[in-house]
Amino acid sequence: MGNQAKLLFFAGSTRSASFNKKLARLGATIASSDGIDATFVDLADYDMPLYNGDLELDSGQPENAKRLKKLFEQHNGIMIACPEYNSSITPLLKNTLDWVSRIRENDGTAKVFKTRVFLLVSASSGGTGGLRGLHSVRPVLELGLGALVLPDQFMLPRANTAFAEDGSLNDTDAQERLRTAIRKLAHTASVLDAAGVFPR
Ligand SMILES: Cc1cc2nc3c(=O)[nH]c(=O)nc-3n(C[C@H](O)[C@H](O)[C@H](O)COP(=O)(O)O)c2cc1C
Structure with a gap:
């Protein structure tokens, strides 16, 4: 992969109008x-x-779990935009991570999670922006899967009114905070x- 950062962005929601998909798209x-x-x-x-x-x-x-794992492998940093369901992870995101974690290497580990850096962000129409979901x-990523997750997080409250038509954030300060977190993800991923230091 070389020393360059290659970042993957996705959301834990498949809803067509998903705020978290919008946030993941904006991240990219x-x-x-x-x-x-x-x-x-x-x-x-x-x-x-x-x-x-x-x-x-x-x-x-499933073939789709294998395809997604390959996509993970092609990137050294991954930003996940996580909706909050009842103060927790969405079933979609948990199920996706669970399936990918079942595809083991020859040494029996799910190395793909241990060999890249993660950034967590969230969007919710509520006031806390999905913080409790994060x-x-x-712990699923850090404790369950041995992933390195940046301590930085970005939460977007009142997501129903936060996006401009072009997909950017109306709050330019918030967008700069998101940019800073993404730059840190890219820098950490490329340096590590x-x-x-990641096991091969
Ligand atoms: C089952 C369920 C539980 C939810 N629980 C919370 C919650 O605890 N906190 C919150 O801020 N929003 C909660 N929401 C609202 C979601 O944050 C909102 O539907 C959001 O738009 C989902 O993300 P998406 O737009 O990316 O699909 C819940 C939604 C559902 C369907």
Whole structure:
């Protein structure tokens, strides 16, 4: 992958008008405008059944989980925009991470999570911007999957009125805070990748 940052952006929602998809798309646009290689992906294009051990035993992991894992591997930094459902992670995001985590390397680990850097952001029409949902996503990645998650987070409250027509944020200070977090993700990903500290 070289020393360059390659960032992947996606949301834990497939809703067509999803605020978190808008935020993930904006993240990719901001990164591109900073000269960073950026990809936005919609989980609607990676549909997976609800995880079931019997299904896995009979049919293995879904092709879409394998495709998504390959996409993860092609990027060294991943920003996830996480909706908050009842103060927690969405079933879609948990199910997606669970399936990808079941695709093991020869050494039996789900190395793909341990070999890149993650940034968590959220958007909600509520006043806290989905912060409590992030408190559930972080331990899944850090404790469950051994991922390095930046301490920086970005929350977008009142997301129903926060986006301009062109997809940018009406609050330019907020957009600059998002840009700063994305730059940190890119910098951390490229430095750690170049330093060879991620297990190969
Ligand atoms: C089952 C369910 C539970 C929700 N719980 C919360 C919540 O705890 N806090 C919150 O701010 N919003 C909550 N919401 C509202 C979501 O944040 C809102 O629907 C948001 O737009 C979802 O993200 P999306 O726009 O990316 O699809 C909930 C929505 C659903 C469907």
